[in-house]
Every structure is written in structure tokens, then in C-alpha cells.
Amino acid sequence: MAYRIGIDVGGTNTDAVVLDDQLRPIAKIKTPTTEDVTTGIDRAMAEVLSQITIKRSEIKYAMLGTTHATNAIVERKRLNQVAAIRIGLPATSAIKPLTGWPQDLKQAIGNMQFLVHGGFEFDGREIAPLDEEALRSIAREVKGKTNSVAITSVFAPVSNAHELRAAEIMREELGDIPISLSHEIGSIGLLERENATVLNAALVDVAKITAQSFVDALKREGVSANVYFGQNDGTLMSVDYAIRYPILTVACGPTNSIRGASYLAKNQNALVVDVGGTTTDVGVLVNGFPRESSIAVEIGGVRTNFRMPDLISIGLGGGSLVRFTDKGATVGPDSVGYQITQKARVFGGDILTATDVVTALGKANIGDPQKVQDLDQEQLNSAYEKIMTMTEDVIDKMKTSADPIPVIFVGGGSVILPDELQGASHILRPEHYEVANAIGSAIAQVSGQIERVFSIDELGREGAIALAKEMAIQEATKAGADPKTIEIVEIDDVPLAYLPGNATKIRVKAAGNLML
């Protein structure tokens, strides 16, 4: 048997599951997330493994979705000293690298920015030849001050030649140093892609340490598995890749929960409502993957062009405070959070929470129902109404058509939600709903993606898309997907205004199961 272990580190809880070779959960645990993250991971792993008697050697795969990278950026700690190099002169100098960054973050990564001649036009012509001498003199200047390099060239998604050559030169001058290249990280949009590339370069040590401690923790438990990290788009990357591209892990949490919900509910197209202790996140599942947001995403105050799951969060969770005013009941946005097991009425506390309301109404059986018997029925009903309308409103906002669609409830707090809601064709509450995120991490596929500008006049629309698909499938195979299972999961084409030849930006993502 080949078992796998999946771990998801969230803001409140660290969850772990073990799945068998049919991907059925055979053990699960929820533990509080610790400040250093790693201790929480160790504990979750030890506890989930203690539930089962399988041979440790039969655990062949270990998947981790973690907030390490996000925390490092937000806290401005443990970051690399980055030499940020942009290849684009004589263009681009009207906006210098790291414009708009918070000052403290800029300082925390060493505040070293450079511009050199080179880069490409939209059609692949050079703006200017790459200035190799300038690169060598930058290398001499930063030697000893930097331990990570970020290289971004204009129109690198169209041609990566200057980035690759610049990386060679930096290695010749600086030896074996981590180098982040923008064409491997982001899409069209120089400033956002550059920001993401520099953030990535700042995270390589954090990623290395996280990966190493995860591998060590597994070893201590007697597990020698292939280790993978979850990434933003709901697919996996190998440890080697995660160490090089940690920025791609920063939004894996919501993605994991949406993917896990899809798997548990056996549904590929639905809304996913993930209720935690404090907030409810609603995302949209399209063909088994989260719908992505089209708005620029900020990470730690820095604008990037990452594709993140399109989510709406509202302040409604199991621990949300319930109050009664002359205008009716209010629920949230404040919450007792992880202290629910001390502060909520059903657990002997003195704060009325959403969980108390549903327990008092007999819709859930949590803690000691006797402790909420004295509550006024009419008030309880008005609070319950409020929870329903809040949920219905956010569901309606995320829907793309008026037709009712299936809704999947996951997360520990989802007990507060009713079995019928306006706008939902039916409600699914899959088994293991409370650890959907860890399951999402464990079942994740591997993917490959390409995005670039094609000339439709040359290839025809069909021809261009066919070529893009083929390239995406190659990328997925390279990343470790079983070619027999690879499917195209997303195609997006945006025509570019004011360009000849019907220039069109095509993005294709292919994903497949892990090659076992």
C-alpha cells in the first residue's frame, strides 16, 4: 500500500490527514497553529500518525501547505538580502524597481536595485542588446552583500533569453547563488511580475529551512516519503521547486480547502463555503479548480499579478459574537476565535456565539446544550435568520448566473449553517468536512502552465491554442504529472488592443495526477 500524509497550516489550525491508496481518509487531526509554525506541524504529524498502525515505510508521499512564506513577508523577518536587477533600459526608468514597496520591507531585503540595458519588444525583437558588462559590474558591487538575486526582463514572457543569459553571468561572478527569474514566476505586467520575483528571491532561505524541517520531522517519525508543497493554483511542486519558487506557495490555503471540498463532495462545479472560527470564505469551483481573481493581489503591501482564488470573506464563523439590538440581531464580525472552547456558552463561558445559537435551536449538538436552554426563542430565531441572510448574500455575490447551484459546506464552523439556502440547488456536507484543507493538500495534482502572446494571423486561433495546450502539457509532464492523466483545466485568451496580427495573450493550464 502507498499511503500519503497531507498537512495544511492555517491561521488558527494546523490540520493533518492520512489517506490510503484509494485516497480515502484513514486518520485526521486538528491542532492549534503555533507561532513558529514548525512545532504545530510536528505535533499534528505525530498525533495523526499515532492514530493508525500502518507501517511508516508505507507512507510514500507527504504534502505540506504552509503559511511560512506569507508570515515571513508580513513580519519582515528571516528574509534574504536581494539584488534586484531589471533588464529594460533605455525603457522603464520612469518607474524604478520596488516603487510602492513599504519602506521597512525594502530595508529588510537590503534595498539593492539595478537597471541594465536589454529586454524585448512585444514581438520578440530586442529593445537593446543585453549589457553584459553592466551585469558583471553589478555582481562585483553586491558580492558579499547579497545572498539571492532577482532578475526581471521586459517582455520575458515573450522571450526569456536575456534573463537566462543574465543568470549565467551572475553565476559566473557570484558562484552558486539562488537566482529567481521573472519568466518562471509571473505574467505580463512588468512591475507586478518584478515585485513577485523580488519577493520570491527574499524567501528562498525561509523555503529551504521550512522544507528541511518538514523532511526532518518526517524522518523523526520514521517516514521517508516523497515530499511536495502545495501551490497557489491547487497543484503540487517538488521540494526542489518549492525552494526555488516559494512565492508560489503563499495562497495555497484557500485553494486547498476548495479542492478538498470538491474531492470530498465528488463535485467539480459548485460553490464552496468554508466556515472557520472567525470568517467564512466563499469560493467558486470550476471544473475542480478554484475560479481565480482578476484583480491585482497585494502580499505584505506589495502589488503582484498572482492568480489567487477569487474569494469573498465575511466575518461569520462558529465563534462569531451574537448581539441583540433594537434593530435586530447582529452576528460577527468579531469572534472568540480559537478560544471558543472556553468562552462560548455551551462550553461554560459567558459569551453568546453563533455556535450557541444553533445549539440552543437544536440544529447542532455541541458542548452542553443545557447551558443555553434559558435563551429567548424569538431572539434566537432572529440571530439564525441573520446567519442565513449573510450566507445567502455572499453566495449570491459569487454566483455567475441566476440558476441555483450546488453548495458545499466545509470547515469546522459550518455546523452553524442551515440545510437549505436560497440560491443553492442542494447543500452538500461531505464526511471529513472539517479537514477539507488538509485533504486538498494531500490529493493535489501536478500542473504546468504557459502564458504568452501569440499571433493569431500566423497560426490561426485554433492553431495558437493547440500550440499553447501542447506547451502546457509538456510543462505538466516536466513537473511530474502522469501523462496519461493530464487534462487541460483552463484556457484563457485576451486579445491585445492596438497591436497588429491579432496578437492575443493565451494562458493554458494543464494538470494531472502525480506519477506514482
Add this chain to the structure above:
Amino acid sequence: MRILDIQAIEDIAIGAAVMGTGGGGDPYVGKLMAIQAIEEFGPIKLLDADEIPEDALVVPTAMMGAPTVLVEKVPNGEEVIGSFDALKEYLGKKVFATMPIEAGGVNSMIPLALAARLGLPVIDSDGMGRAFPELQMVTFHLHNVSATPMMLSDEKGNSLLLNTINNVWTERLARNATVEMGGSVMLAIYPMSGRQVKESGIHGIITLTEKIGRAIREAKEHHQEPISTVLSVVGGFELFRGKVVSISRKTDGGFVRGESKFEGVEQYKGHTLTLNFQNENLVAQTETEILATAPDLIAVLDQETALPITTEGLRYGARGVVIGIPCNDQWRTAKGIATAGPRYFGYDLDYIPVEERIKRNGKGGRE
């Protein structure tokens, strides 16, 4: 005369996106250029049109090309400097001030960034009062001001002096040169005397975009309903509220054409609004009625924040309020309608001012 600081730039950028009516390019890159220029060279002097001497030379500036190229190949900010020198030599006169030709979208910012860098004043006027896709779609053209002599310049140092027989030729030649020069160039165009600016410009437009941006920002800070504030600042009308249910786009002759459909919510429930666009929104109609057409302004604002949503940024499920804003009166003349009315864009529709359509349809439209 007044001074524009960085906060003013932030506000103008948001207002300019509203006046971009779905197109015009995201002002974000232009905004960062202007901010960096102010940080390096100091704040910008903004002049009212009536403060310009009659015989002063005013040269508007703009970028031309694909906004997608601009966000990738950011300018260096010095492209136009050589063009100004060349024009000075050609016309025998120093440039007194610059101004936008297009106050909507990214072109609101290009003259501001340049003005800070060169220490030139900016005139509080433009030639569109919004965004439009073609170079001759300016009120200067309605007053027979020639777009040429004009200069195109790129970041590599190439520049091109154009003299044409009319503004349609200008558009055609400049468009082709732009592609060869890398898809995005800077223009010094429609050189005018102070008198011509006063006669043909749309005045107070930078101040208006700033007011729109400030209204949206302050509504957010004070947790007020922002849409009605925006409507009262621009004298506009709410046309529809709804959720995007479909969107289709294709490039055609260098422009992105397409349509989006909104399914009504609240008092519009049961109705569908269709927006036709060619970079900018051009026609808003329900199943039964035309609600607004170009040259009036049609913008989509986010229902909660009132932040404008561009046609490129529109996506399934977006919740928007579609608003109509009366265009400047200069567009409502026979020549104005011929230049930028619905028939020019290929719609077999008469231009009827948005406020009259509202009255005629007898619903929607609170001001």
C-alpha cells in the same frame, strides 16, 4: 494656478479611470510615473485655460499604442523631451505648457509626469473630456486644429515628425509607426496657441477628475454610499445595476470590440443590460430601450466601492452600477456627432443625449 501634489495625483488617477469609460488604459503605470517625477523634480503647476497668454505655444502630450505594452515596457519618462526640442526648432517657439488630449485613462497621467520632469505647467483642459480610441476624436479637431506637426518618440531615442493633410491620415500613419516602434510611443501632438486652447479645449477637466477621485476616496473613509456622490460630482445618471453574466471580446482592426451583459438586481431585476464596447463603452441598452450612446460617457462602477471597472477587468459575476454622464456640449454638434457618435462606430442609432433618453424612457436615472 494651483499645485498638484502626490495626493492629487492619486485622486486624479481614480477619476481618470472613471472618465476612461471602460478603456483608456489603466492609469496605474502613469500614476507611478507622475509620482516618481514629483518625488524627483517637485510638484506640478496647474493653470486654468484663461491664464495662458494668447500667443503661447501649448503642446499636449499622450501615449499612443497598446496599454498592455505600456504595463510591460514602462516608459523612461524622457521620450518627449527631444520631441519638444524638435518642435521648438520647427515652430520657432518655446513650449509654454503641456496638457492632456485625453483626460480619461492612462493619458491623464502622461502630461503630468512630463510636466513635473520639465518644470512646465499643465493646463487644466483636454480635448475629449473622457477617453476615445482615435486621434481625431478631440474637440480640437472640431475646431479645425491640426494634429500636426506632431512628434512620435520611443524610449530608444527614435523620433518621427509627421505632417499630414488631415487628422484621419495622422491616425493612420501614426498607428503604423507605433507598431514598428514597439507598440507604445509618446506623442507631442496638436500644438496650439493659447487662444486655440481657450476656444477648443474642454476646461476644468483635471479638476473634475480629481473631484471624482476624492469623492470615491472620502466616501470610503467615511463609510458613505459612494455611487450617488460620484453621480452628483459628474452630473450623471444611474442607468442600471447588475451582475455580469457574459462577456465576449475580440480584436478587430487593432481594437478590442465586444459586449458584456448584466443581469439586473434590485429594481432592475428581470432585465438585462447589454454594453457594447470598442476599447471604451459605446452603447448601453436593455431588451427594449437604448439607455445611452457615445459620445456620452458610459462607465461601470463597482457597486460597493464605486471604483471603475474597465472592459478588460470585467469578469463574470462582477457587480456593477452602469452610469451615464452627459458629454461636453462640443460633442453634441453635428460635427461632434459625426466624429464620435454611434454611427461613426458602426451602430445604426441616432445620438440622443443621455438625459433626454432618461426622460423619454421614464425610468432609471436618478441624478
